Amino acid sequence: MTQNVEKTQTCEERVDEHRKNRIEDLRKLWDLYQKDPEAYDDELGNFNEYALAFDYVEPDTFENQKEGYYRYQISCGGPSEEFRFFVNVDKSVHRIEFWFLDWFDGSNQVLSGKDLELMTEIYNFLACIE
Numbered sequence: 058m059t060q061n062v063e064k065t066q067t068c069e070e071r072v073d074e075h076r077k078n079r080i081e082d083l084r085k086l087w088d089l090y091q092k093d094p095e096a097y098d099d100e101l102g103n104f105n106e107y108a109l110a111f112d113y114v115e116p117d118t119f120e121n122q123k124e125g126y127y128r129y130q131i132s133c134g135g136p137s138e139e140f141r142f143f144v145n146v147d148k149s150v151h152r153i154e155f156w157f158l159d160w161f162d163g164s165n166q167v168l169s170g171k172d173l174e175l176m177t178e179i180y181n182f183l184a185c186i187e
Contacts, residue, residue, distance in 0.1 A: 068136075068164035072157040079131055079138055079155065080172050082107065087179060109133060111183045114141075127184065135160040140168075142180045150177050 082101055089096035090104035097103050109130045116125040127142040136159035143152040153168040153176045168176055 068157050068159050068162045071136075071159075072155070072164040072166055075136075075138055075157045076155040076166050076172075079140075080175065083179065084175055087175065107131070127180065129179070129183065140176055140180075141165075142176075142184075148184060150180055153177065153180070 086098060086101055086104040086107055089098060094105075095103070101107060109132065111127065111129050114122075114126055114128050116123055118125075124143055127144065129140040129142070131138040131140075136157060138158075139156050141154045141156060142150055143154070145151050153173055154165045155168060156163060156165045
């Protein structure tokens with residue numbers, strides 16, 4: 058897909074492809090990291106270098122945001138991609154969402170199946186929870 062075509066599409070129309078691409082990248086990097094934390098992919102780099110940040114976003118940081126979440130930010134600006142980990146009091150995950158945001162537009166998907174399993178494992182690692 059060319060960049061011009063993508064810019065005319067809404068985030069809702071683009072979110073699925075972006076989620077699949079990020080999951081594919083992370084699955085590859087996470088598998089490499091499990092074998093060797095220093096492993097480096099020629100295209101993607103090292104797992105520890107892939108994302109921009111892992112941080113906590115307090116409730117009410119954004120308008121109509123009642124629930125806090127941990128954010129694993131892959132990219133920022135326009136467009137931005139991130140995974141949001143919504144957790145229980147004991148910090149166990151109860152929902153993970155992938156968000157695709159692009160200048161006054163945004164869309165998300167709730168993860169399930171193998172994508173949820175992968176990102177829960179990565180969250181547990183990032184948050185140092187076993």
